[in-house]
Amino acid sequence: MSQPGSNAVGVDNAYRRKFNREEYAERAREREEKDEEGRFKSKSKGPPVQRKALKHRDYEVDLISRLGKTQVVTPIAPLSQQAGYYCAVCECVVKDSANYLDHINGKKHQRALGMSMRVERASLEQVQSRFEILKKRKVAGSFTEQDLDERILKQQQEEEERKRQRRERKKEKKKEKAAEEETEERDPDVATMMGFGGFGSSKK
Known part of the structure; x- marks a missing residue:
């Protein structure tokens, strides 16, 4: 370690790069001028685009039409x-x-x-007219408990009628099938011609 009073041998820092301040100040001025020109040009293009206010959709979004379907x-x-x-x-x-x-x-x-x-901010008149429309819709579409009971009863009757018709169709199919089997058993000549003669018992 060197003593405080002695001449210390240090590192020569002469290799460091020295920047020209005037050159960099000139570059900064040029860059600022270009930025100002660009800003002026962008402003002089025209007024900003005026967009419409957000409004609700007048169509229904289709999310379920392709549900459960396969696609190649x-x-x-x-x-x-x-x-x-x-x-x-x-x-x-x-x-x-x-x-x-x-x-x-x-x-x-x-x-x-x-x-x-x-x-868009709604005015008082718009809100009042909207309330009137909703009131009319509610009155037109409202129904009492009696109407609801009648609708439920009607649906039950329709369901019972459908079940009865299904049972009748099944009975008719069974009758037709039994009639076909009887005709086949009664006509042994047709059965022998078709090769069904060996289905009887072997005992005589």
């Missing part, structure tokens, strides 16, 4: 014929129903439809 899938088939749920708007295939619902309710799909994720 080939790697060269178009997207619409591959396994899963196909979205024609985004041109993609989603593998299961939960992810398909997430997709059609998601931001990307709604943007492709031209809608934002914001909901």
Whole structure:
């Protein structure tokens, strides 16, 4: 170890790279100017796209039409014929129903439809008119307990009638089968001609 008063032999740091500050300051100024020009150009393109407010679907999402069915899938088939749920708007295939619902309710799909994720604020008149529509629908579709009992009784009677008709059809089929067997037994000439003569007992 060297003494504090003595001349210490150190490492020469002259090999370190020295940066030209003026050069880098000039580069930074040029980069800032380019960024400002780019921002000005993007602003001058036109006003931002005005998207419609989010609205509810006027169609029902079909999730069960292909339930329980088999489908042959080939790697060269178009997207619409591959396994899963196909979205024609985004041109993609989603593998299961939960992810398909997430997709059609998601931001990307709604943007492709031209809608934002914001909901339009309803006015007082709109809310009141909606209440009126729902009240009319409830009155038109309402029924009493007596109506319900009548409907249940009617369904039970229809079910009993179907069962009775099934039993009658079975009885008729049995009668027809028995009649055919009797005709075959009564006509021994036809039986011998067809080669059924050896079915009787061997005892005479």
